[in-house]
Amino acid sequence: MKKTTLALALALAALGAAQAKTVQVTLTAKEVELPIDNKGTMYRAWTYNGQIPGPVVRVTEGDIVEFTLVNDKTSKNSHSTDFHAARVDVVKEFESIKPGESKKFSFPATYPGTFFYHCGSDPMIQHIARGMFGVIIVDPKDPNALPKADREYVLVQSELYPNPDNQAEMMAGKWTNTMFNGGVFKYDPVHDPAATRILQAKPGERVRIHFVNAGVNEFSSFHPIAGIWDRVYVSGNPKNVIHGAQSFTVGPGDGAAFDIISPVEGANALVSHVMKQALTGAIAILQFSNDADPKAGKGDNIVVR
Numbered sequence: 001m002k003k004t005t006l007a008l009a010l011a012l013a014a015l016g017a018a019q020a021k022t023v024q025v026t027l028t029a030k031e032v033e034l035p036i037d038n039k040g041t042m043y044r045a046w047t048y049n050g051q052i053p054g055p056v057v058r059v060t061e062g063d064i065v066e067f068t069l070v071n072d073k074t075s076k077n078s079h080s081t082d083f084h085a086a087r088v089d090v091v092k093e094f095e096s097i098k099p100g101e102s103k104k105f106s107f108p109a110t111y112p113g114t115f116f117y118h119c120g121s122d123p124m125i126q127h128i129a130r131g132m133f134g135v136i137i138v139d140p141k142d143p144n145a146l147p148k149a150d151r152e153y154v155l156v157q158s159e160l161y162p163n164p165d166n167q168a169e170m171m172a173g174k175w176t177n178t179m180f181n182g183g184v185f186k187y188d189p190v191h192d193p194a195a196t197r198i199l200q201a202k203p204g205e206r207v208r209i210h211f212v213n214a215g216v217n218e219f220s221s222f223h224p225i226a227g228i229w230d231r232v233y234v235s236g237n238p239k240n241v242i243h244g245a246q247s248f249t250v251g252p253g254d255g256a257a258f259d260i261i262s263p264v265e266g267a268n269a270l271v272s273h274v275m276k277q278a279l280t281g282a283i284a285i286l287q288f289s290n291d292a293d294p295k296a297g298k299g300d301n302i303v304v305r
Protein backbone atom coordinates (compact mmCIF):
# COMPACT_ATOMS: atom_id res chain seq x y z
CA MET A 1 0.00 0.00 0.00
CA LYS A 2 2.79 2.36 0.98
CA LYS A 3 4.60 1.51 -2.27
CA THR A 4 1.48 2.36 -4.27
CA THR A 5 1.14 5.70 -2.50
CA LEU A 6 4.78 6.56 -3.21
CA ALA A 7 4.43 5.53 -6.87
CA LEU A 8 1.32 7.68 -7.17
CA ALA A 9 3.06 10.65 -5.55
CA LEU A 10 6.03 10.29 -7.93
CA ALA A 11 3.71 10.00 -10.93
CA LEU A 12 1.84 13.13 -9.87
CA ALA A 13 5.10 15.02 -9.30
CA ALA A 14 6.31 13.99 -12.77
CA LEU A 15 3.00 15.13 -14.27
CA GLY A 16 3.31 18.50 -12.50
CA ALA A 17 6.87 18.94 -13.77
CA ALA A 18 5.82 17.98 -17.29
CA GLN A 19 3.07 20.60 -17.25
CA ALA A 20 5.33 23.47 -16.25
CA LYS A 21 6.48 25.19 -19.41
CA THR A 22 8.95 27.75 -20.58
CA VAL A 23 7.22 30.82 -21.92
CA GLN A 24 9.01 33.27 -24.22
CA VAL A 25 7.93 36.86 -23.70
CA THR A 26 9.26 39.83 -25.68
CA LEU A 27 8.32 43.43 -25.04
CA THR A 28 9.55 46.41 -27.02
CA ALA A 29 9.99 49.82 -25.39
CA LYS A 30 8.55 52.40 -27.79
CA GLU A 31 8.16 56.16 -27.44
CA VAL A 32 5.02 57.05 -29.37
CA GLU A 33 2.12 59.50 -29.56
CA LEU A 34 -1.13 58.00 -28.32
CA PRO A 35 -4.68 59.28 -27.79
CA ILE A 36 -5.45 59.58 -24.06
CA ASP A 37 -9.14 60.43 -24.31
CA ASN A 38 -12.18 59.70 -26.47
CA LYS A 39 -11.70 62.94 -28.45
CA GLY A 40 -8.27 61.75 -29.56
CA THR A 41 -6.09 64.24 -27.65
CA MET A 42 -2.55 63.05 -28.33
CA TYR A 43 0.06 62.45 -25.63
CA ARG A 44 3.82 61.86 -25.96
CA ALA A 45 3.79 58.47 -24.27
CA TRP A 46 6.49 55.95 -23.42
CA THR A 47 5.12 52.43 -23.77
CA TYR A 48 5.62 48.73 -24.14
CA ASN A 49 4.74 47.74 -27.73
CA GLY A 50 3.17 51.13 -28.45
CA GLN A 51 0.18 50.47 -26.15
CA ILE A 52 -1.10 51.65 -22.76
CA PRO A 53 -1.25 49.36 -20.91
CA GLY A 54 1.38 47.10 -22.48
CA PRO A 55 0.42 43.57 -23.59
CA VAL A 56 -0.98 41.27 -20.92
CA VAL A 57 1.60 38.61 -20.08
CA ARG A 58 -0.17 35.43 -18.99
CA VAL A 59 1.54 32.33 -17.61
CA THR A 60 0.78 29.54 -15.15
CA GLU A 61 2.26 29.15 -11.68
CA GLY A 62 5.47 27.09 -12.02
CA ASP A 63 6.24 28.27 -15.57
CA ILE A 64 9.63 29.72 -16.42
CA VAL A 65 9.32 33.12 -18.06
CA GLU A 66 12.15 33.76 -20.54
CA PHE A 67 11.89 37.47 -21.02
CA THR A 68 13.44 39.74 -23.65
CA LEU A 69 13.22 43.52 -23.52
CA VAL A 70 14.00 45.31 -26.75
CA ASN A 71 14.53 49.06 -26.61
CA ASP A 72 13.46 50.27 -30.02
CA LYS A 73 16.18 52.08 -31.97
CA THR A 74 13.88 55.09 -32.40
CA SER A 75 13.78 55.63 -28.61
CA LYS A 76 15.48 58.65 -27.10
CA ASN A 77 15.76 57.15 -23.60
CA SER A 78 16.98 54.07 -21.78
CA HIS A 79 14.28 51.70 -20.51
CA SER A 80 13.93 48.58 -18.37
CA THR A 81 11.33 46.15 -17.01
CA ASP A 82 10.43 45.36 -13.42
CA PHE A 83 8.06 42.38 -13.07
CA HIS A 84 6.37 42.21 -9.68
CA ALA A 85 5.91 38.47 -10.31
CA ALA A 86 9.71 37.92 -10.33
CA ARG A 87 12.27 37.36 -7.59
CA VAL A 88 15.65 38.23 -9.12
CA ASP A 89 18.65 40.51 -8.72
CA VAL A 90 17.27 44.01 -9.25
CA VAL A 91 20.62 45.45 -10.39
CA LYS A 92 21.36 42.68 -12.88
CA GLU A 93 17.93 41.89 -14.31
CA PHE A 94 16.00 45.15 -14.05
CA GLU A 95 18.87 47.22 -15.50
CA SER A 96 18.26 49.91 -18.09
CA ILE A 97 19.23 49.40 -21.70
CA LYS A 98 19.93 52.00 -24.35
CA PRO A 99 18.00 52.54 -27.60
CA GLY A 100 18.73 49.70 -30.04
CA GLU A 101 19.84 47.30 -27.28
CA SER A 102 18.11 44.22 -25.92
CA LYS A 103 18.26 42.39 -22.61
CA LYS A 104 17.20 38.90 -21.55
CA PHE A 105 16.46 37.43 -18.15
CA SER A 106 14.32 34.60 -16.86
CA PHE A 107 12.41 33.84 -13.70
CA PRO A 108 10.06 31.19 -12.39
CA ALA A 109 6.48 32.38 -11.81
CA THR A 110 6.35 31.15 -8.22
CA TYR A 111 3.24 32.85 -6.88
CA PRO A 112 -0.13 32.96 -8.63
CA GLY A 113 -1.73 36.37 -8.95
CA THR A 114 -2.40 39.63 -10.72
CA PHE A 115 0.90 41.47 -10.85
CA PHE A 116 2.14 44.82 -12.08
CA TYR A 117 5.03 45.26 -14.47
CA HIS A 118 6.61 48.60 -15.29
CA CYS A 119 9.71 50.42 -16.42
CA GLY A 120 12.07 51.14 -13.54
CA SER A 121 14.47 53.47 -15.34
CA ASP A 122 15.41 56.79 -13.82
CA PRO A 123 13.31 58.84 -13.14
CA MET A 124 10.89 56.00 -12.50
CA ILE A 125 8.00 58.36 -11.73
CA GLN A 126 8.19 59.71 -15.28
CA HIS A 127 8.66 56.35 -17.03
CA ILE A 128 5.56 54.94 -15.32
CA ALA A 129 3.46 58.11 -15.58
CA ARG A 130 4.11 58.31 -19.33
CA GLY A 131 2.68 54.82 -19.79
CA MET A 132 5.35 52.16 -19.34
CA PHE A 133 3.29 49.60 -17.46
CA GLY A 134 1.18 46.48 -17.83
CA VAL A 135 -0.14 43.38 -16.12
CA ILE A 136 1.27 39.88 -15.74
CA ILE A 137 -1.33 37.30 -14.71
CA VAL A 138 0.03 34.13 -13.16
CA ASP A 139 -2.81 31.59 -13.21
CA PRO A 140 -2.80 29.10 -10.33
CA LYS A 141 -1.36 25.67 -11.13
CA ASP A 142 -4.47 24.07 -9.64
CA PRO A 143 -7.26 24.88 -12.14
CA ASN A 144 -9.81 24.63 -9.31
CA ALA A 145 -8.05 27.08 -6.98
CA LEU A 146 -10.36 29.84 -8.16
CA PRO A 147 -14.01 29.58 -9.19
CA LYS A 148 -14.20 29.53 -12.98
CA ALA A 149 -14.65 33.03 -14.40
CA ASP A 150 -17.10 33.30 -17.30
CA ARG A 151 -15.47 36.54 -18.43
CA GLU A 152 -12.35 38.44 -17.45
CA TYR A 153 -11.24 42.02 -17.93
CA VAL A 154 -8.01 43.84 -17.22
CA LEU A 155 -8.18 47.39 -15.87
CA VAL A 156 -5.12 49.44 -15.02
CA GLN A 157 -5.62 52.72 -13.21
CA SER A 158 -3.18 55.59 -13.64
CA GLU A 159 -3.01 59.35 -13.31
CA LEU A 160 -2.60 61.73 -16.22
CA TYR A 161 0.07 64.38 -15.82
CA PRO A 162 -0.65 66.79 -18.67
CA ASN A 163 2.96 67.73 -19.39
CA PRO A 164 4.85 64.44 -19.84
CA ASP A 165 8.22 66.23 -19.55
CA ASN A 166 7.46 67.90 -16.21
CA GLN A 167 8.79 65.62 -13.47
CA ALA A 168 8.33 68.31 -10.83
CA GLU A 169 4.55 68.24 -11.40
CA MET A 170 4.62 64.45 -11.09
CA MET A 171 6.53 64.68 -7.81
CA ALA A 172 4.01 67.28 -6.60
CA GLY A 173 1.08 65.03 -7.57
CA LYS A 174 -0.37 67.61 -9.95
CA TRP A 175 -2.41 65.27 -12.12
CA THR A 176 -5.51 66.44 -13.96
CA ASN A 177 -7.28 63.17 -14.72
CA THR A 178 -7.38 59.52 -13.73
CA MET A 179 -7.57 56.86 -16.40
CA PHE A 180 -8.43 53.22 -16.86
CA ASN A 181 -6.29 51.50 -19.50
CA GLY A 182 -4.72 54.77 -20.61
CA GLY A 183 -7.90 56.69 -21.43
CA VAL A 184 -10.01 59.31 -19.65
CA PHE A 185 -13.60 57.95 -19.33
CA LYS A 186 -12.52 55.34 -21.89
CA TYR A 187 -15.36 52.98 -20.94
CA ASP A 188 -17.92 55.53 -19.75
CA PRO A 189 -20.43 56.85 -22.34
CA VAL A 190 -22.47 58.30 -19.44
CA HIS A 191 -19.87 60.93 -18.51
CA ASP A 192 -18.39 61.23 -21.99
CA PRO A 193 -20.78 60.74 -24.92
CA ALA A 194 -17.70 60.29 -27.15
CA ALA A 195 -16.88 57.00 -25.39
CA THR A 196 -17.58 54.02 -27.64
CA ARG A 197 -16.42 51.14 -25.46
CA ILE A 198 -17.84 49.38 -22.37
CA LEU A 199 -17.31 46.06 -20.57
CA GLN A 200 -20.03 43.45 -21.06
CA ALA A 201 -21.38 40.30 -19.44
CA LYS A 202 -24.62 38.41 -18.88
CA PRO A 203 -26.56 38.31 -15.60
CA GLY A 204 -25.42 35.36 -13.48
CA GLU A 205 -21.97 35.20 -15.05
CA ARG A 206 -18.90 35.45 -12.84
CA VAL A 207 -16.83 38.37 -14.11
CA ARG A 208 -13.25 38.67 -12.90
CA ILE A 209 -11.53 42.05 -13.08
CA HIS A 210 -7.74 41.86 -12.96
CA PHE A 211 -7.08 45.28 -11.50
CA VAL A 212 -3.72 47.01 -11.16
CA ASN A 213 -3.02 50.50 -9.90
CA ALA A 214 -0.05 51.95 -11.80
CA GLY A 215 -0.36 55.20 -9.85
CA VAL A 216 2.07 56.86 -9.84
CA ASN A 217 0.94 58.56 -6.64
CA GLU A 218 -2.68 57.86 -5.72
CA PHE A 219 -4.40 55.02 -3.88
CA SER A 220 -7.50 53.62 -5.53
CA SER A 221 -10.68 52.57 -3.71
CA PHE A 222 -12.14 50.18 -6.26
CA HIS A 223 -15.91 49.88 -6.01
CA PRO A 224 -18.71 48.57 -8.28
CA ILE A 225 -21.57 51.09 -8.12
CA ALA A 226 -24.86 49.15 -7.76
CA GLY A 227 -22.97 45.93 -7.12
CA ILE A 228 -20.90 44.11 -4.51
CA TRP A 229 -17.59 42.32 -5.05
CA ASP A 230 -18.48 38.65 -4.57
CA ARG A 231 -14.80 38.00 -3.87
CA VAL A 232 -11.62 40.01 -3.78
CA TYR A 233 -8.30 38.20 -4.07
CA VAL A 234 -5.48 40.30 -2.63
CA SER A 235 -2.66 40.37 -5.21
CA GLY A 236 -4.88 37.96 -7.17
CA ASN A 237 -3.72 35.03 -5.02
CA PRO A 238 -6.46 32.40 -4.43
CA LYS A 239 -5.32 32.07 -0.80
CA ASN A 240 -6.04 35.73 -0.03
CA VAL A 241 -9.81 35.81 -0.40
CA ILE A 242 -12.29 38.36 0.93
CA HIS A 243 -16.06 37.88 0.54
CA GLY A 244 -18.84 40.39 -0.05
CA ALA A 245 -16.73 43.54 -0.19
CA GLN A 246 -18.04 46.96 -1.22
CA SER A 247 -14.71 48.66 -1.89
CA PHE A 248 -11.13 47.58 -1.68
CA THR A 249 -8.04 49.75 -1.57
CA VAL A 250 -5.30 49.11 -4.11
CA GLY A 251 -2.20 51.21 -3.64
CA PRO A 252 0.20 52.33 -6.35
CA GLY A 253 2.15 49.35 -7.62
CA ASP A 254 -0.38 46.84 -6.33
CA GLY A 255 -3.00 44.61 -7.90
CA ALA A 256 -5.95 42.41 -7.00
CA ALA A 257 -8.56 40.23 -8.67
CA PHE A 258 -12.18 41.25 -8.19
CA ASP A 259 -15.10 38.89 -8.90
CA ILE A 260 -18.57 40.24 -9.51
CA ILE A 261 -21.88 38.56 -10.40
CA SER A 262 -25.03 40.51 -11.21
CA PRO A 263 -28.38 38.82 -10.53
CA VAL A 264 -30.13 41.29 -12.85
CA GLU A 265 -29.73 43.05 -16.20
CA GLY A 266 -28.37 46.56 -15.89
CA ALA A 267 -25.18 48.52 -15.50
CA ASN A 268 -22.58 48.57 -12.77
CA ALA A 269 -20.12 51.45 -12.82
CA LEU A 270 -16.68 50.29 -11.75
CA VAL A 271 -14.99 53.27 -10.15
CA SER A 272 -12.29 54.43 -7.90
CA HIS A 273 -14.53 55.77 -5.13
CA VAL A 274 -11.95 58.48 -4.50
CA MET A 275 -14.31 61.04 -6.05
CA LYS A 276 -11.61 63.22 -7.55
CA GLN A 277 -10.42 60.13 -9.44
CA ALA A 278 -13.87 58.89 -10.55
CA LEU A 279 -15.06 62.30 -11.72
CA THR A 280 -11.91 62.94 -13.75
CA GLY A 281 -12.02 59.67 -15.64
CA ALA A 282 -11.75 56.51 -13.50
CA ILE A 283 -15.15 55.03 -14.37
CA ALA A 284 -15.81 51.91 -16.45
CA ILE A 285 -19.34 50.76 -17.28
CA LEU A 286 -19.87 47.02 -16.91
CA GLN A 287 -23.15 46.31 -18.69
CA PHE A 288 -24.96 43.12 -17.71
CA SER A 289 -27.29 42.14 -20.54
CA ASN A 290 -28.70 38.90 -21.93
CA ASP A 291 -27.51 40.15 -25.35
CA ALA A 292 -23.87 40.58 -24.25
CA ASP A 293 -21.33 39.95 -27.02
CA PRO A 294 -20.30 36.29 -26.54
CA LYS A 295 -16.66 37.15 -27.38
CA ALA A 296 -16.31 40.04 -24.90
CA GLY A 297 -14.10 39.33 -21.90
CA LYS A 298 -12.63 36.15 -23.36
CA GLY A 299 -9.27 35.17 -24.90
CA ASP A 300 -7.52 38.23 -26.30
CA ASN A 301 -10.53 40.41 -25.50
CA ILE A 302 -9.78 40.75 -21.80
CA VAL A 303 -8.25 44.14 -22.53
CA VAL A 304 -10.83 46.29 -24.32
CA ARG A 305 -8.59 48.31 -26.65
Ligand SMILES: [Cu+2]
Residues within 6 Å of the ligand: 029, 046, 078, 079, 080, 119, 120, 121, 127, 132
Ligand atom coordinates in the same frame (compact mmCIF):
# COMPACT_ATOMS: atom_id res chain seq x y z
CU1 LIG B 1 11.17 53.50 -19.47
